[in-house]
Amino acid sequence: MSPKTASSTKKTKTISKNSGDELSKDDVAAIDQLREVNEQARAEIARIIIGQEDVVERMLICILSRGHGLLMGVPGLAKTLLVNSLAQTSSLNFSRIQFTPDLMPSDITGTDILQVASSDGRREFEFVKGPLFGNVILADEINRTPPKTQSALLEAMQERRVTVAGRVYKLPAPFFVLATQNPIEQEGTYPLPEAQLDRFMFLITVDYPNRDEELRISRETTAGEPPKLKKIINGKKLLEFQSLVERVPVPEHVHEMAVDLVRRTRPNSQEAPAWLRKWVQWGAGPRAVQYLVRGSKARAVLHGRYLAGLDDLQAVAEPVLSHRILTNFQAQSEGITSATIIERLIKELRKEKDAERA
Numbered sequence: 001m002s003p004k005t006a007s008s009t010k011k012t013k014t015i016s017k018n019s020g021d022e023l024s025k026d027d028v029a030a031i032d033q034l035r036e037v038n039e040q041a042r043a044e045i046a047r048i049i050i051g052q053e054d055v056v057e058r059m060l061i062c063i064l065s066r067g068h069g070l071l072m073g074v075p076g077l078a079k080t081l082l083v084n085s086l087a088q089t090s091s092l093n094f095s096r097i098q099f100t101p102d103l104m105p106s107d108i109t110g111t112d113i114l115q116v117a118s119s120d121g122r123r124e125f126e127f128v129k130g131p132l133f134g135n136v137i138l139a140d141e142i143n144r145t146p147p148k149t150q151s152a153l154l155e156a157m158q159e160r161r162v163t164v165a166g167r168v169y170k171l172p173a174p175f176f177v178l179a180t181q182n183p184i185e186q187e188g189t190y191p192l193p194e195a196q197l198d199r200f201m202f203l204i205t206v207d208y209p210n211r212d213e214e215l216r217i218s219r220e221t222t223a224g225e226p227p228k229l230k231k232i233i234n235g236k237k238l239l240e241f242q243s244l245v246e247r248v249p250v251p252e253h254v255h256e257m258a259v260d261l262v263r264r265t266r267p268n269s270q271e272a273p274a275w276l277r278k279w280v281q282w283g284a285g286p287r288a289v290q291y292l293v294r295g296s297k298a299r300a301v302l303h304g305r306y307l308a309g310l311d312d313l314q315a316v317a318e319p320v321l322s323h324r325i326l327t328n329f330q331a332q333s334e335g336i337t338s339a340t341i342i343e344r345l346i347k348e349l350r351k352e353k354d355a356e357r358a
Contacts, residue, residue: 002209011037018249022249023212023247023249023306024057024239026239027244027247030241030244030304031242031244031301031304031305032108032304033246034241034244034302035134035301035302035303035304037232037237037241038244038302040232041060041086041089041232041233041300042056042057042060043314044085044088044229044230044232045086045229046088047086047226047227047229048081048226048227048229049078049085050083050209050213050216050217050220050221051209051210051213051216052078052082052209054337055071055206056082056086057081057299057302058110058202058319059071059083059086059178059204060086060217060298060302061202061295061298061299061316062176062178062201062204062237063072063174063176063242064242064245064301064302064345065175065201065242065245065291065294065295065297065298065342066110066176066239066242066294067176067200067201067202067291067294068157068176068177068178068179068196068199068200068201068294069176069179069200069201069202069203069204070142070176070178070179070180070181070200070202070203070204070323071083071178071180071181071204071206072181072183072203072204072205072206072207073180073182073183074183074184075182076279077206078209079206080096080140080180080313081178081181082108082206083136083138083178084096084138086178087136087138088228088231089136089229089230089231089232090136090232090233090235090238091134091231091233091234091235092134092135092136092137092174092234092238093133093134093136093233094134094135094236095131095132095133095134095136095137096131096135096138096140097131097132097137097138097139097140097279098140098141099139099140099141099142099143099144099145100141100144101144101145101190101275102147103145103146103149104148104149105148105149105151105152106130106131107130107149107216108130108131108149109128109130109132109152109156109162109164110127110128110130110132110133110162110164110169111127111128111164112125112126112127112128112164112165113125113126113127113128115145120284122278126162127169129165130162132153132162132171133158133169134172134175135170135172135176135235136148136172136176136178137156137175137176137177137178138178138179138180138184139153139175139177139178139179139180140179140180141163141179141180141181141182142179142181142192143181143182143189143191143192144189144190145190146190147190147193150190150192150193150196151196151315153177153196154195154196154199156171156175156177157177157199157200158199160173160175163227167280169273170276171312172280173228173235174235174238174242174277174303179192192237194326195294197323197324198285198287198323198324200323201291201294201295201319201320202291202295202316202319202320203319203322203323204277204319205319205322205356206288215217215349227247230280234314235331241277244301245297245298245301246294246297247306248297248300248306248308249306249307249308250296250297250307250308251307251308251309253310253353254293254296254308254309254310254312254313255293256288257310257349257350257353258292258293258296258313259289260349261292261313261317261321261345261346261349262283262284262285262286262288262289262292262321263340264276264283264290264345264349265280265283265284265321265324265325265341266280266282266283266284267280267281267282267283273345273348275344276341276345278330278331279328279330279331279334279336279341280325280326280328280331280341281324281326281327281328281329282326283307283324283325283327284320284321284325285323287322287323288320291316291320292313292316292317292320293308293313293320295312295313295316295319295320296308296309296313296316297312298311299312299315299316300312310350314346314350317342317346318339318342318343321338321342322337322338322339323338325338325341327343331345
């Protein structure tokens with residue numbers, strides 16, 4: 001056994017003692033392998049996507065947590081290219097759906113087609129699968145399609161299946177949706193209902209690059225065809241990594257932090273601070289607690305750690321909670337965003353926890 005593995009095993013015993021869970025030697029080795037796969041995948045994506053390291057990491061956290069991600073950003077920030085590049089680094093089936101106002105549910109789920117049997121000439125219906133029957137689904141401009149089509153996507157996201165003409169068809173595994181949305185253009189759009197927003201694990205904000213990154217974009221993306229990316233991982237290995245993330249131990253104080261943080265986002269809760277009640281109309285539900293814990297586990301293993309910590313939870317808090325906290329008119333008029341509220345809640349909560357431990 002190498003010194004690194006021996007050290008990892010020793011650390012695993014400490015983890016099991018503190019958290020009540022236990023990682024096997026194979027799990028420790030798998031986490032080390034996942035860290036290497038993460039570094040390779042990000043290096044490949046960086047050959048095409050300049051900057052946006054946090055966005056890439058959050059997308060990978062979503063995938064490892066069996067969640068879905070909603071990328072929010074103005075046009076021209078390479079959101080579609082980013083998802084496409086991520087798909088290129090894997091051996092997964094990739095489907096892009098360009099959402100438009102005339103898109104119907106059958107256009108994405110599939111439909112029955114009347115076919116003539118070659119043997120006896122009889123006519124019979126045959127189900128033709130739609131683009132949802134893939135592993136990586138890019139839902140481009142998701143808010144441009146009517147609610148009827150959005151509801152078909154909602155079933156696929158939540159149940160991993162589609163229903164066509166009363167028959168249920170299971171979707172392949174792994175399955176995850178990475179959707180894009182333009183926040184500035186509202187004409188001809190259909191805002192996503194809160195129920196569908198809640199199905200997205202992360203709301204990932206894609207921001208403008210800094211000056212150095214934009215200079216690199218100017219130099220490197222205008223000098224020929226983009227490179228072809230190497231495939232780093234296949235579907236079977238990804239499913240194994242997803243199961244691995246679920247086994248990562250989480251200390252009790254991290255569970256408590258996740259629950260306390262979510263409960264304080266609810267203005268009608270006794271735990272909510274007075275300042276929050278004047279700005280928040282609606283807070284996060286229990287699904288946010290689940291995603292906070294799952295995201296903390298995934299982030300920990302991506303960084304090669306064998307235990308989820310408070311820093312991991314704090315890093316995933318904004319993308320998990322920002323679309324689950326509904327601010328009121330007073331907050332909007334004062335320039336208070338959900339991100340501002342989340343940051344203040346975390347600071348206050350960590351200060352209280354540190355005081356209790358002291």
